Amino acid sequence: RFSPSQITDMFSVIDTWKSIMKELSGNDDNGSGGITIVEELDVAMAESNSSIEFGAKQAAVKSSDILPAQSAVRAEKDVLTMVHLDMSLQRLSIHALSDAGDGMEAHLVSVSVLTSNMSDGSSSARLRMGWFWILDRLECDFPRLQRLVAHSKLPRSAAVLSRSGYDVMSDLSRQGVFDEGFRGSSDLADITWNSSRLTNGCDSFAWQVGTGNGSIHQVVIDAKFTSLFIHWNPKAVKSMTVMKEKFLSIIEELSGASVSDLKSSTSLTLQHTRSSHLRSIAENTIRGVVSPLGKIFVINAEMESLEISLNSARDDLPLFVGTMCGTKVNLDSSQDGDQNMRASLVLGDVRIEGPSVSGTHHTYKTLLGLAPNQSDSLLSVNYCMGTKAIQSLLFDDIDVSGCEACAQIELSPMRFVHIHAQVFTLVEYVTEGILGTLFAKAASSAAEAA
Numbered sequence: 001r002f003s004p005s006q007i008t009d010m011f012s013v014i015d016t017w018k019s020i021m022k023e024l025s026g027n028d029d030n031g032s033g034g035i036t037i038v039e040e041l042d043v044a045m046a047e048s049n050s051s052i053e054f055g056a057k058q059a060a061v062k063s064s065d066i067l068p069a070q071s072a073v074r075a076e077k078d079v080l081t082m083v084h085l086d087m088s089l090q091r092l093s094i095h096a097l098s099d100a101g102d103g104m105e106a107h108l109v110s111v112s113v114l115t116s117n118m119s120d121g122s123s124s125a126r127l128r129m130g131w132f133w134i135l136d137r138l139e140c141d142f143p144r145l146q147r148l149v150a151h152s153k154l155p156r157s158a159a160v161l162s163r164s165g166y167d168v169m170s171d172l173s174r175q176g177v178f179d180e181g182f183r184g185s186s187d188l189a190d191i192t193w194n195s196s197r198l199t200n201g202c203d204s205f206a207w208q209v210g211t212g213n214g215s216i217h218q219v220v221i222d223a224k225f226t227s228l229f230i231h232w233n234p235k236a237v238k239s240m241t242v243m244k245e246k247f248l249s250i251i252e253e254l255s256g257a258s259v260s261d262l263k264s265s266t267s268l269t270l271q272h273t274r275s276s277h278l279r280s281i282a283e284n285t286i287r288g289v290v291s292p293l294g295k296i297f298v299i300n301a302e303m304e305s306l307e308i309s310l311n312s313a314r315d316d317l318p319l320f321v322g323t324m325c326g327t328k329v330n331l332d333s334s335q336d337g338d339q340n341m342r343a344s345l346v347l348g349d350v351r352i353e354g355p356s357v358s359g360t361h362h363t364y365k366t367l368l369g370l371a372p373n374q375s376d377s378l379l380s381v382n383y384c385m386g387t388k389a390i391q392s393l394l395f396d397d398i399d400v401s402g403c404e405a406c407a408q409i410e411l412s413p414m415r416f417v418h419i420h421a422q423v424f425t426l427v428e429y430v431t432e433g434i435l436g437t438l439f440a441k442a443a444s445s446a447a448e449a450a
Contacts, residue, residue, distance in 0.1 A: 003097040004250050011254040083117040090178060096247065098138075104149075104240065105135040109172055112184040122196035130177070130185035135166055138239050145316040146309075149240070150230045152188040158229065191223045198296070216296055223301040233311045234433040241437070299331040310429055320367075320426055323351045326377065340386030347379040354422060364417045367426070375412035382408040 089111040097103035110130025117123045133151035136144070147166060148158050155171035156164075176182055198216040305325040309318045326348020333341040351369035354360055370378045384390045385405040393400065393408055400406050 003099055003103070004247070005099055007247070007250055008254060011251075078119070079122075080119040081116055082119050083115075085113070085115045087114075088112040088184065096243070098243070098246075100139070102137050102139045104243065105137060106132070107135075107168070108132045109169075110177060110182070110185045110187075120197070122194075124195070125193045127189070127191045128184050128186045129188040131168070131172065131187055133166075133168060136236055136240065138236070138243065140235070140239060142235050142313065143316050144233070144236065146231050146233075146311060148229075148231055149236070150228065152229070153227050158231065186224070187226060189223070189225050191221070194218075194220045218296040218298070220298045221300070223299075225301075225303040227305045227307065228303075230306075230308045231311060232308060232434070233316055234313045234437045237437050295335045297331070297333045297335075299329065301330075302328045310433070313433065318355050319429060320355070321351075321353045323349070323353070325349050325351075340389040341384070342389045342392065343381075343383045345379070345381040345383075346377050348376070349378050352426070360419070360422070364419060366415065367417050367419075367422060369415055371413040371415045378412050378414065380410040380412075 090109070092108045092111070094106045095103060096105075108129070109132070110128075112128045113125070115123070115125040131152050131154060133154060134149040136147045136149050146158060146162050148161065151158065154161065154168055155175065156168075161168065172178065177185070196218055198218050305323060306327075307324075308322045310320045310322070311317060312319050324347070326346070328344075328346040330344045331341070332343070333339070349370040352367045353369075354365045354367065356365075382393065383405070384393055384407075390400055390403055390406045393406055
């Protein structure tokens with residue numbers, strides 16, 4: 001929780017610590033005084049049952065509840081877990097307030113991180129996030145029916161929450177999210193990262209086209225995102241932009257050179273440790289520990305839906321709702337002398353719909369979208385780069401052997417409804433309500449400079 005007056009107090013504390021760090025660093029001409037840099041530092045890890053609160057509440061989560069079972073544990077008996085880190089954040093709330101007491105709120109609930117480094121050089125990590133929402137509490141002289149700016153899937157819909165005071169915490173508490181035995185949630189995102197060495201091949205396209213039989217360093221990222229909802233009101237966005245600029249100007253005015261001076265003084269204490277770390281990396285590189293013979297990089301990402309509600313600046317009621325759903329992205333790349341890459345994008349549907357409460361017939365409320373009963377996806381793109389990757393694309397009567405890169409794009413039939421009043425309202429909203437709001441600051445800055 002912070003406000004302009006609190007930011008001023010914070011920077012006064014920073015200035016005090018800056019003076020202390022200067023005294024301790026001893027930047028005199030004779031080089032005397034200062035902090036003695038030790039050669040080795042032994043850092044003792046905190047006990048597993050300890051808890052830390054830094055503006056947030058943390059709860060321990062068992063690793064068996066976070067990571068999926070990784071293919072029957074490793075068969076090699078000599079592979080051991082060298083480093084294992086398991087952290088969880090139960091709740092993080094940020095309140096940016098003006099001196100009058102109004103402002104913005106941002107909440108993130110249920111975040112868990114797990115990472116492991118193995119003795120054979122492989123490593124894995126997983127990040128899971130449960131729920132988040134941003135709430136606009138700014139005072140305004142125009143109607144506000146929906147105070148949620150952006151949010152993930154919540155226990156109740158945004159319309160219902162607007163009538164009940166946006167008490168999301170109570171809804172989550174009733175679901176047991178803040179109980180001690182809660183195992184975490186992936187309602188917002190689930191991201192896994194695996195790095196390993198391969199010697200016997202794999203199912204990856206990159207292995208098949210470019211690596212041969214040597215030792216390969218493979219990195220695989222799997223990301224799954226659920227739904228993101230954005231409620232756009234031009235006047236509200238303008239108010240939030242003004243508040244952001246006010247905070248940034250205060251920070252810039254108070255910080256001056258104090259932050260840079262503080263960074264330079266503290267960096268003296270870390271210089272020796274950083275140099276030792278770089279020497280260690282160089283030695284490992286020479287021995288071939290860091291740089292294997294080939295590299296494989298794989299990304300698999302998908303998102304359930306993205307919904308943007310364009311609300312009226314006059315009464316805050318939705319005018320149009322844009323939805324993008326069923327998005328999948330896959331990237332498979334190899335680098336072993338000759339780089340080969342294959343990427344694909346699948347877009348399920350993109351819809352623009354009119355408001356549910358209007359005089360328009362329901363048949364014509366969808367202005368733009370995938371034609372019904374035609375296809376499962378609106379857009380499909382396959383992109384290949386590299387000789388061997390291009391050969392995997394099949395074209396009828398087209399020779400692509402001499403191409404450095406090639407793309408295959410398939411667009412399914414779409415349905416478009418033109419109602420003059422709706423189309424012109426949408427065009428005006430995009431130009432004035434979105435682009436005009438975003439570029440208003442840039443335009444004013446340019447006018448001042450002229």
